[in-house]
Amino acid sequence: MSNTHADTVLYVRDTMLEQQAPPSSTVGPVGWAKDNLFSGWLNTALTVLSSLFIAYLLYRLIPWFVSPTWDGSSLSNCREILDGHEGACWGVIRDRWQQLLFGFYPPELYWRPILTLVLLLVALAPVLYTDYVTPKLLYFSAAFPFLMPWLLWGGTVWMPLMAAAGFAIGFAVFTLVSRLLNAGISISVAAAVAVLWWVLLAAPVANGIASVLPLALEPVASRDFGGFMLSITIGVTAIGCSLPIGIVLALGRRSDLPLVKILCVGFIEFIRGVPLITLLFVASVLLNIFLPPGTNFDIILRVMIMVTLFASAYMAEVIRGGLAALPKGQYEAADALGLDYWKAQRLIIMPQALKISIPGIVSTFIGVFKDTTLVSIIGLIDPLGLANGIRADTAWNGIYWELFIFIGAVFFIFCFSMSRYSMYLERKLQTGHR
Amino acid sequence: MTNTAVETPTPAAMKVSDEVAIQISQMNKWYGQFHVLRDINLTVNRGERIVIAGPSGSGKSTMIRCINRLEEHQAGKIVVDGTELTSDLKNIDKVRSEVGMCFQHFNLFPHLTILENCTLAPIWVRKTPKKEAVETAMHFLEKVKIPEQANKYPGQLSGGQQQRVAIARSLCMKPRIMLFDEPTSALDPEMIKEVLDTMIELAEEGMTMLCVTHEMGFARQVANRVIFMDQGQIVEQNEPEEFFNNPRSERTKLFLSQILGH
Ligand SMILES: Nc1ncnc2c1ncn2[C@@H]1O[C@H](COP(=O)(O)OP(=O)(O)OP(=O)(O)O)[C@@H](O)[C@H]1O
Ligand SMILES: [Mg+2]
Numbered sequence: 001m002s003n004t005h006a007d008t009v010l011y012v013r014d015t016m017l018e019q020q021a022p023p024s025s026t027v028g029p030v031g032w033a034k035d036n037l038f039s040g041w042l043n044t045a046l047t048v049l050s051s052l053f054i055a056y057l058l059y060r061l062i063p064w065f066v067s068p069t070w071d072g073s074s075l076s077n078c079r080e081i082l083d084g085h086e087g088a089c090w091g092v093i094r095d096r097w098q099q100l101l102f103g104f105y106p107p108e109l110y111w112r113p114i115l116t117l118v119l120l121l122v123a124l125a126p127v128l129y130t131d132y133v134t135p136k137l138l139y140f141s142a143a144f145p146f147l148m149p150w151l152l153w154g155g156t157v158w159m160p161l162m163a164a165a166g167f168a169i170g171f172a173v174f175t176l177v178s179r180l181l182n183a184g185i186s187i188s189v190a191a192a193v194a195v196l197w198w199v200l201l202a203a204p205v206a207n208g209i210a211s212v213l214p215l216a217l218e219p220v221a222s223r224d225f226g227g228f229m230l231s232i233t234i235g236v237t238a239i240g241c242s243l244p245i246g247i248v249l250a251l252g253r254r255s256d257l258p259l260v261k262i263l264c265v266g267f268i269e270f271i272r273g274v275p276l277i278t279l280l281f282v283a284s285v286l287l288n289i290f291l292p293p294g295t296n297f298d299i300i301l302r303v304m305i306m307v308t309l310f311a312s313a314y315m316a317e318v319i320r321g322g323l324a325a326l327p328k329g330q331y332e333a334a335d336a337l338g339l340d341y342w343k344a345q346r347l348i349i350m351p352q353a354l355k356i357s358i359p360g361i362v363s364t365f366i367g368v369f370k371d372t373t374l375v376s377i378i379g380l381i382d383p384l385g386l387a388n389g390i391r392a393d394t395a396w397n398g399i400y401w402e403l404f405i406f407i408g409a410v411f412f413i414f415c416f417s418m419s420r421y422s423m424y425l426e427r428k429l430q431t432g433h434r
Numbered sequence: 435m436t437n438t439a440v441e442t443p444t445p446a447a448m449k450v451s452d453e454v455a456i457q458i459s460q461m462n463k464w465y466g467q468f469h470v471l472r473d474i475n476l477t478v479n480r481g482e483r484i485v486i487a488g489p490s491g492s493g494k495s496t497m498i499r500c501i502n503r504l505e506e507h508q509a510g511k512i513v514v515d516g517t518e519l520t521s522d523l524k525n526i527d528k529v530r531s532e533v534g535m536c537f538q539h540f541n542l543f544p545h546l547t548i549l550e551n552c553t554l555a556p557i558w559v560r561k562t563p564k565k566e567a568v569e570t571a572m573h574f575l576e577k578v579k580i581p582e583q584a585n586k587y588p589g590q591l592s593g594g595q596q597q598r599v600a601i602a603r604s605l606c607m608k609p610r611i612m613l614f615d616e617p618t619s620a621l622d623p624e625m626i627k628e629v630l631d632t633m634i635e636l637a638e639e640g641m642t643m644l645c646v647t648h649e650m651g652f653a654r655q656v657a658n659r660v661i662f663m664d665q666g667q668i669v670e671q672n673e674p675e676e677f678f679n680n681p682r683s684e685r686t687k688l689f690l691s692q693i694l695g696h
Contacts, residue, residue, distance in 0.1 A: 332504050333541035337555035337607065338531035340523075347554060351545050431544060431587035 064088055074395035092396050093406050099390070100406065103226015103381050109154075109218065113229045116151045119144060120236065128421065131428070145240070152225075152233060154217035158206035166202060170194030183342065222300045226381035228410060234300070235369040238307040242368065243361070245308065246315025247354075251345065253320055264316070271313035276371055279306040284378035303375055311368040318364055322357035323349065355429045362422035366415045383407045450658060453480040454513075455611055455642045456501060461510030463496060470496050471507070472666045480610075483643045485653040485674070488663035489689060494646040497663070498613045501644070502533045515610060531559055534604030538616040540596040542588035548575065548599050549584040552606045560607065567606070574602040578632050594625025598632050605636075612636065614645040648693060654678065662686045 025031055037047045064087055072078035072091025079089075093100075102110055123144035126137035146160040174190035181189075210216070225233070252264030271279075283302040291297055326349060334344035354361070376385030387403040390396050456478040463471040471493050478484060486494050499505040500512060503519050503526045512519045514529045543551050552571035556562040562570070575581045578598035580591075588596055597617055604612060614633065618626040630652050637643055637656040647653065653660050653674050660677040662670040662685070670677070670686045681687045 327539075327541075329537060329539055329541035330543065333537065333543070335504060336502055336530060336533075336535040336537075337603070338527055338559045339555060340527060343558050347558060348543055352543075355545065429545070431589055 070094055075397065075399055088402050088405075089399060090402060092390065092399050092402050095396075096386075096390050097406075100227050100383055100386055100403075102229050103386065104224040105220060105226070105229065106224070109220060112151050112154070112217070112220075116148055117232070119147065119151075148233075150217065152220070152229075153222070154219040156206060156210040157215040157217075158209045158213075159203070162202040162206040163198065166194045166197045169197050222298050225300060227383050227386055230300070230375070230380060231369070231372040231382050232414075234304055234307055234372045234375065237304045238311045238368050238372075239365050241308045242311035242315045242364070245312035246319055247350065249312060249316035250319040250323060253316065254323060268313045268316050271310055272317070276307070276310050277374055277377055279310055280374060280378050282306065299380070303378070303380065307368065307372065310371075311364060314364050314367070315361065318357050318360035319353060321360065322353035322355075325356050326352055355426075358422050358426055358429075362418055366418055369414060369418075370411060383410070450479050450481045454478070455480045455482070455515060456644075457511070457513040458501075459511045461500065461507050461512060463500065463505065463507045463509075470666050471500070474510070474668060476661070476668065478611075478642060478644065480642050481640045482658055483637050483641075483656050484645065484659045484661060485657040486644065486646045486661045486663060487648065487650075487653070487689070487693075488669075492663045493666040494663050495615050496666075498535075498615055498644050498646060501611075501613060502530050502535055504535075527559075531555075531607060532609055533611045533613060534607060534609035535613040536597065536600045536604060536615070536617045538620050540588070540593070540600045540620075542596055542600055542603070544588050547585050547587055548580070548591070551588065551599060552603045555603070556606050571602070571606050574605045575599070577605070577635075578602045579628075592625060593621045594628045597621065597625075597629045601629075601632055601636070611642045611644070614643065614647065616646050616648070618647065618649060650678065650694065662689065664689075 021027075025034060038044045063085075067082065067085075067087030067090065069078045069081050069087060069089045069091050071094070072081055072089050073095070074091070075089055078087075078091055082089075098107065098110070102113060105113060122137070123141040126133040126135055126141055143164075146164045150157055150160045170190040170193060173193045174186050177189050178186035249264050249268060252260045253268065255261050255264070280303060283306040284299060287297065287302055330348055330352065331344065334348045339347065373382050373384045376382045376388075379385075381389065384407065387407060390403060391399055454477055456476070458474050458476040461471060461474040462469070474497060486498065488494050496505055500507050500519075501514060506521075507519075515532055517525050517529050519525060519529060542548075543554070546554065549568065549571055552575065553564070553567040556567040556570060557564055572581055572584065575584055578601055580595055580598055580602075583591060583595060583599075588599065591599065601617075617633070618629050621629060626649070630649060633643070633645070633652070634656055643656075645652075645657075657674045659671055660674050661668055662677070662681075662683075664685050670681065670683050672682075677686075678690065681690055
């Protein structure tokens with residue numbers, strides 16, 4: 001059969017071949033190693049060299065990590081325990097882990113930041129895992145931004161409630177006005193009314209109700225905030241706010257309205273052109289000069305605003321990239337079906353643009369979260385600031401690696417989770433097979 | 435494909451009424467300095483099926499895209515179903531919800547299922563209750579013969595199926611006029627037929643249609659007028675038989691000889 005071709009051009013197969021397993025040397029772990037590690041002499045040499053290098057590193061590092069100093073009460077005590085051997089002094093972590101996590105937050109109130117973190121995860125669940133979590137939980141997610149500051153800072157419950165009321169008032173104004181005027185004007189009017197409410201009325205009203213019905217948690221001052229609690233508070237706020245603001249800025253930058261476009265471009269380019277540290281200094285020093293004397297504008301709030309604005313500018317550019325990658329046909333199809341600008345953005349354009357931008361968005365998130373360590377420069381005690389403080393203590397003077405390894409590990413857990421989640425999301429949103 | 439069913443008698447349903455559906459008068463359009471449409475005059479009656487042909491770059495797409503304001507015209511007048519297209523957004527939305535359009539590259543929404551593609555506009559533009567929108571969508575998906583694909587994503591369908599979904603999606607808005615911009619030119623030959631069959635069926639039901647296409651068999655079978663454009667102008671229009679057998683202008687003759695492969 002195999003040599004029919006030699007005799008004549010006509011060829012007809014008379015028996016079909018059964019499916020066979022691939023040669024065993026090309027599948028399984030052996031096949032994989034052969035393909036990837038030992039496919040040529042150069043490759044083999046590199047494999048051997050790198051294995052030796054890794055082995056050497058582990059040989060030196062593992063004894064350092066596995067060191068019996070958990071109970072050490074000071075650096076000199078650690079040295080006694082180690083008795084001349086090289087090794088880490090983990091006692092510092094045991095001694096100071098609460099401070100690294102909570103800063104100078106009153107220990108009897110530690111339950112509040114812990115509860116906040118748990119509630120944060122609950123609030124995130126319906127957003128992150130739409131397939132598994134009931135959408136009803138989204139109501140809780142919407143309430144969380146008002147719950148979080150109350151739990152962390154304490155004080156009267158009426159303040160966050162009045163802040164929330166501002167949104168309700170703005171929404172009510174929008175629904176009323178939009179019956180008479182177009183969407184753009186209604187949004188502006190609603191925003192103006194809400195801002196007036198927050199600036200002028202919210203505080204007196206909250207205080208008024210509080211004097212009748214005092215429902216309050218023990219207040220905690222911003223200067224007591226510190227450690228990972230501070231990083232997470234600033235990071236989560238900046239991440240949560242920068243996405244919507246970034247979307248608005250990206251749309252504004254692509255807008256046909258010259259004024260909107262100029263404002264957005266100016267903002268984005270200004271923020272991107274200035275280092276974050278400069279913005280933080282502005283927040284810590286300069287704002288005080290411009291604000292009317294006597295106003296008590298919380299330093300953490302100021303920093304949050306600056307970090308959020310900083311992240312928003314980057315976010316806007318990432319999302320603009322996603323928007324630019326969408327084929328023009330998608331806009332045209334949405335137009336041709338009669339969807340107006342906002343509906344087209346919300347239902348057609350944004351879901352696709354955001355999906356394209358997921359890697360960039362998550363990179364920005366991770367960057368922002370890590371940038372929160374910069375606040376130590378203006379005197380807020382983030383984990384790195386605390387590390388310096390701890391090293392100034394005579395007991396722990398001279399310790400470096402242990403603290404930074406601990407801080408690095410905690411940051412890594414957060415950042416790596418974000419990165420894994422983004423991969424999960426990309427896979428989930430994958431439709432079609434092109 | 436050039437002589438499919440030349441003898442098919444025009445079905446009774448394919449009547450043309452006297453009511454004017456689209457009126458374009460003295461319409462001009464420029465892209466920057468480039469005069470892309472020049473003095474376009476065209477009246478389309480309800481139930482008419484018009485095929486627009488012409489060489490590449492002659493402005494066919496631009497013209498039909500002006501009808502639902504995907505492109506803006508700078509001079510002249512376009513009235514669709516009694517609504518004049520100006521920069522008034524209300525009018526534009528009104529026209530767009532009455533005029534369906536199918537594109538060369540389908541432009542389905544890849545992040546939505548076929549069913550969601552079809553129900554989106556009825557739910558959000560027409561405010562149809564979801565259940566009713568789904569029923570309508572299934573009805574039209576059955577009509578284009580792919581109800582079983584309803585829960586797949588566009589990326590999982592063949593080109594011909596995608597184009598039929600695009601037609602169904604437009605029909606779900608119950609449009610009074612349908613525009614087609616080369617709906618079959620991105621398709622393989624065997625898929626062209628399934629899309630054309632769908633369009634023929636639509637024509638037989640009396641839909642007002644404007645169709646840019648090079649499918650001359652389709653033109654002969656369903657069109658009551660063929661319009662030939664060149665360099666942004668309408669050069670010739672006639673009934674299909676006359677147009678193909680007895681073209682008047684030199685440009686038309688040249689074009690037909692090229693497209694019919696003589
Ligand atoms: N956005 C635009 N800006 C500038 N010129 C354009 C634009 N869109 C189209 N044109 C030009 O206008 C002319 C008409 O384009 P149009 O797409 O209407 O042609 P067409 O007849 O549909 O051609 P085809 O058969 O290739 O689709 C072409 O010369 C094209 O280069
Ligand atoms: Mg075209």
